[in-house]
Amino acid sequence: MAGSRYAYVRNFELPDPLLPETFMVLRLDGHSFHRFSDEHQFTKPNDTRALALMDHAAKDLMEQYPDIVLAFGESDEFSFLLRKSASLYNRRASKIISTLTSLFTSSYVFRWASYFPDTPLKYPPAFDGRLVLYPSAREIRDYFSWRQTDSSSLQPITAEIAHCGASPHQQLVQHNVLGLGATRRGKHNPGARHTQGAYVVRPIGKQTRLALVQGTVSKEKHEILFARFQVNYNHLDARCRKGSTLVRQQIEDGEKLTSMSGPDTESAPRLRGRTKPRAQIVVLHCDLIKDEFWDARPEILS
Ligand code: ATP
Ligand code: ATP
Ligand code: MG
Ligand code: MG
Ligand code: MG
Ligand code: MG
Numbered sequence: 510m511a512g513s514r515y516a517y518v519r520n521f522e523l524p525d526p527l528l529p530e531t532f533m534v535l536r537l538d539g540h541s542f543h544r545f546s547d548e549h550q551f552t553k554p555n556d557t558r559a560l561a562l563m564d565h566a567a568k569d570l571m572e573q574y575p576d577i578v579l580a581f582g583e584s585d586e587f588s589f590l591l592r593k594s595a596s597l598y599n600r601r602a603s604k605i606i607s608t609l610t611s612l613f614t615s616s617y618v619f620r621w622a623s624y625f626p627d628t629p630l631k632y633p634p635a636f637d638g639r640l641v642l643y644p645s646a647r648e649i650r651d652y653f654s655w656r657q658t659d660s661s662s663l664q665p666i667t668a669e670i671a672h673c674g675a676s677p678h679q680q681l682v683q684h685n686v687l688g689l690g691a692t693r694r695g696k697h698n699p700g701a702r703h704t705q706g707a708y709v710v711r712p713i714g715k716q717t718r719l720a721l722v723q724g725t726v727s728k729e730k731h732e733i734l735f736a737r738f739q740v741n742y743n744h745l746d747a748r749c750r751k752g753s754t755l756v757r758q759q760i761e762d763g764e765k766l767t768s769m770s771g772p773d774t775e776s777a778p779r780l781r782g783r784t785k786p787r788a789q790i791v792v793l794h795c796d797l798i799k800d801e802f803w804d805a806r807p808e809i810l811s
Contacts, residue, residue, distance in 0.1 A: 527600040530593050531642040532649050535606065536656075537613055539585030540635040546585075548631050555749040562624040563587060564753045566616040568790050570609060571755060578809050581653055581797065583660030583752035585636075587613070590649060590809070602640055610638030646810040654798045660752040747794035754795055756806060757788040 527533060539545060551559050560582075567580045567587045576595035581588050589609070591597075598604040614636050621630055643649055795802055803810065 525602040527602050527605075527640070528642055529600065531644055532593055532646075533591040533595060533605070533640055533642060534588055534649070534652055535591070535609055535638060535640045536586060536588045537610055537636045537638045540637055542585035542634075545634055549625065549628050555746075557746065557748060558624045560748055560753065562617060562620060564755065564792050565620050565624075566613050567753070567755055568792070569616040569620075570613050571757070571790050573612060574609065578757065579653075580755040581656055581752055582755075583656070586656075588653070588656055590653075592811075606638045606640050610636055613638075649810060650803065657752055657797045751794040751796060754793045754797060754802075755790055756793065756809070758791045760787065760789045 546553075546556065546559065563582050563585070567582055567589070570589065571577045571580060574589075574591075574597065576591045576597055577589045578592050579590040598608070614634065617634060617636070618630065643652065
């Protein structure tokens with residue numbers, strides 16, 4: 510009904526083009542996943558089934574959108590880098606954000622049962638999406654360093670402790686957190702009562718707890734990780750320490766890559782009969798802060 514007297518309302522739909530020749534980064538984040546992870550009994554602080562499911566949804570997105578040259582995920586979030594020259598959907602912002610976020614979400618739900626065979630979904634999860642433009646390789650490097658620094662398994666711990674309420678078990682956590690801070694400043698804080706140098710037996714508020722955790726250096730966070738979850742940071746899976754990085758990698762015919770750690774690895778059969786090298790999406794748990802990763806893959810920032 511293009512010619513109808515109602516069609517003028519179309520003029521209210523304004524174009525939202527993204528600046529050409531700039532890097533696009535789309536970041537998705539699970540909506541209220543603190544609750545979602547509780548309701549679906551994720552193991553804390555890092556449920557590896559949930560992380561592998563996120564990786565698989567990210568891989569699905571990269572398979573549908575060749576403009577995505579790199580993805581990085583941790584916890585309930587994933588960032589996708591689109592090449593500067595990407596012209597998908599004529600670089601219309603809302604079309605890109607909504608379609609990619611929607612595909613990621615539906616893929617997460619579609620593959621849920623493969624990763625959580627004994628845990629039916631109680632309700633449909635949602636992800637939010639935002640897209641930011643960056644002018645140069647420098648900001649892209651810094652962006653991914655920022656996200657990786659935020660993860661490294663310390664972010665989930667920070668979040669867990671910040672969220673904790675006042676159950677007896679959580680009280681112990683509070684004591685541990687404060688105890689570590691107080692031990693460090695013991696001499697300057699003679700008023701603090703503590704036993705065995707590690708526990709402070711007085712309640713603290715959420716803000717104090719947050720400030721303490723955020724101000725705590727890595728070594729102390731590792732101690733919290735051990736006290737709270739009996740997990741030794743140095744023994745943690747690389748996945749939990751480094752997050753997941755997905756890249757396209759050239760592989761030779763027949764080469765078997767065990768890239769998806771999930772139960773559903775579809776890549777191998779499709780390689781049969783091919784003689785040319787082709788790109789395969791692989792999942793790495795590597796450092797994105799140092800130069801090595803980027804030096805080996807100059808095409809990502811080209
Ligand atoms: P928002 O809607 O603002 O994003 P949120 O509850 O999702 O709220 P986030 O800061 O995104 O808050 O944190 C995600 C939370 O989801 C984590 O703090 C953690 O509790 C939980 N979570 C996500 N992934 C995992 C996982 N793989 N294993 C265990 N817990 C997880
Ligand atoms: P775009 O991604 O641009 O939206 P599109 O293929 O979805 O492309 P639309 O203009 O949204 O194009 O049209 C949706 C099309 O989907 C319809 O033209 C029709 O072919 C099909 N379709 C959608 N819903 C139904 C339905 N209930 N029954 C039959 N066909 C449907
Ligand atoms: Mg958020
Ligand atoms: Mg979230
Ligand atoms: Mg998050
Ligand atoms: Mg349509």
